[in-house]
Amino acid sequence: MAAEPPRDGADAIQDAWRRELPGVPVESIGVITRIWWAAKFFGDERRRLLADLGVDVATLDLLSTLRRSGPPYRMSPGELAEACMVTRGAITQRVERAARAGLVERTTAGSGYHARAVALTDAGNALLDRVVADLLVAEDRLVGHLSPERREQLAGLLRELLAGLGGPSLTGQVGD
Amino acid sequence: MAAEPPRDGADAIQDAWRRELPGVPVESIGVITRIWWAAKFFGDERRRLLADLGVDVATLDLLSTLRRSGPPYRMSPGELAEACMVTRGAITQRVERAARAGLVERTTAGSGYHARAVALTDAGNALLDRVVADLLVAEDRLVGHLSPERREQLAGLLRELLAGLGGPSLTGQVGD
DNA sequence: TAGGCTGAGTTTAGGCCTAAACTCAGAGAG
DNA sequence: CTCTCTGAGTTTAGGCCTAAACTCAGCCTA
Numbered sequence: 001m002a003a004e005p006p007r008d009g010a011d012a013i014q015d016a017w018r019r020e021l022p023g024v025p026v027e028s029i030g031v032i033t034r035i036w037w038a039a040k041f042f043g044d045e046r047r048r049l050l051a052d053l054g055v056d057v058a059t060l061d062l063l064s065t066l067r068r069s070g071p072p073y074r075m076s077p078g079e080l081a082e083a084c085m086v087t088r089g090a091i092t093q094r095v096e097r098a099a100r101a102g103l104v105e106r107t108t109a110g111s112g113y114h115a116r117a118v119a120l121t122d123a124g125n126a127l128l129d130r131v132v133a134d135l136l137v138a139e140d141r142l143v144g145h146l147s148p149e150r151r152e153q154l155a156g157l158l159r160e161l162l163a164g165l166g167g168p169s170l171t172g173q174v175g176d
Numbered sequence: 177m178a179a180e181p182p183r184d185g186a187d188a189i190q191d192a193w194r195r196e197l198p199g200v201p202v203e204s205i206g207v208i209t210r211i212w213w214a215a216k217f218f219g220d221e222r223r224r225l226l227a228d229l230g231v232d233v234a235t236l237d238l239l240s241t242l243r244r245s246g247p248p249y250r251m252s253p254g255e256l257a258e259a260c261m262v263t264r265g266a267i268t269q270r271v272e273r274a275a276r277a278g279l280v281e282r283t284t285a286g287s288g289y290h291a292r293a294v295a296l297t298d299a300g301n302a303l304l305d306r307v308v309a310d311l312l313v314a315e316d317r318l319v320g321h322l323s324p325e326r327r328e329q330l331a332g333l334l335r336e337l338l339a340g341l342g343g344p345s346l347t348g349q350v351g352d
Numbered sequence: 353t354a355g356g357c358t359g360a361g362t363t364t365a366g367g368c369c370t371a372a373a374c375t376c377a378g379a380g381a382g
Numbered sequence: 383c384t385c386t387c388t389g390a391g392t393t394t395a396g397g398c399c400t401a402a403a404c405t406c407a408g409c410c411t412a
Contacts, residue, residue, distance in 0.1 A: 008335055016244035021308055028315040030331035031322075032218050034338060039215030040261060041341050042208050047400090058368060068192035077391060085216060090369055092392055097367095116391075132197060139204040145340035146207075150333060155206035157322075157330040159184055162210060164321035165217050223370090234398060253361060266399055268362055273397095292361075 010034050031161075042142065049138055053131050060131065062094045063103060066120045067128050073120040074107065080118065103127060186210050207337075218318065225314055229307050236307065238270045239279060242296045243304050249296040250283065256294065279303060 014026045081088045098104045103124035190202045274280045279300035
């Protein structure tokens with residue numbers, strides 16, 4: 001009686017592995033592969049939108065993280081690496097690119113080699129003001145086909161999933 | 177009465193944007209950011225596991241896609257690009273690397289420039305036999321903290337989300 | 353049958369990432 | 383006071399990707 005949900009590509013992949021490698025547990029595909037596809041879809045959309053607006057995803061992630069930290073919009077490379085969930089080396093490179101574009105500045109906010117910090121410039125803040133609202137509006141539209149209740153359910157289950165993984169949701173501060 | 181779910185990083189990001197840019201719609205973050213984090217977590221885990229097993233994610237994706245297509249385990253570059261959801265150029269490079277490692281071969285399966293095809297070699301099939309089961313077992317463990325009912329709900333909601341996006345779930349054949 | 357179109361595949365330039373080696377200031381032991 | 387250790391940050395080598403330019407066989411037209 002219950003309406004069968006229409007089968008999709010993930011179901012087909014499960015079937016294919018059952019056929020090719022009988023006995024392997026394929027249940028995780030229903031969750032992990034679909035999450036992977038959704039993330040790729042949202043990532044591609046974001047990359048294209050931001051390219052039109054003249055930024056790249058990595059730079060916007062850096063600037064957004066600084067902005068969300070609140071005044072004085074200043075963080076150390078180590079804090080940025082943790083919040084952005086990339087290596088310290090990646091942060092060095094992101095900061096280098098953003099600094100060359102005038103969006104952040106390295107403020108040796110203490111004395112000497114340690115106690116370095118990265119701070120948003122006025123240009124960086126202006127870029128965020130110009131871009132983030134557009135981005136969030138566009139992404140709101142992308143998930144708009146789900147009813148608010150469905151979105152709520154999905155967000156809740158994902159929160160549970162992440163809590164159980166013990167990874168990103170605990171310390172990460174990345175996002176938009 | 178209802179137990180409040182513990183707040184996580186995505187909730188904090190929503191709050192931060194409400195504070196920094198009042199008026200922007202932040203609801204999508206609850207879904208999109210959490211999906212992004214989960215995908216990053218699973219991707220990082222997969223990369224590390226496969227590195228230990230001596231493969232990289234992109235090569236395994238290529239080989240898996242060929243394997244799942246069934247005998248004779250042969251596809252054109254264009255079909256592979258669509259199934260793997262990467263550009264044709266990326267497929268050219270993946271095939272080049274895999275061919276150099278002896279895992280696939282280019283069988284000019286027709287006449288001339290067109291009608292090219294890529295086929296799994298015995299070594300490629302052997303590598304899949306050796307690696308895929310381990311991978312699926314490991315990933316099954318990663319989502320094991322969710323009860324089967326929860327996993328089912330999550331998979332169903334993700335299927336709905338993807339169907340509404342009109343993207344990956346319709347044509348993609350990527351996966352493990 | 354010459355000219356041009358089309359679409360599949362390849363090449364190239366450039367971006368961003370990770371992992372591992374490297375650098376350097378400050379802290380602690382002797 | 384000097385040596386070593388430690389940990390934050392940077393640099394380098396290498397991997398994978400996209401976007402756009404390029405190549406080329408087959409086909410269609412005149």
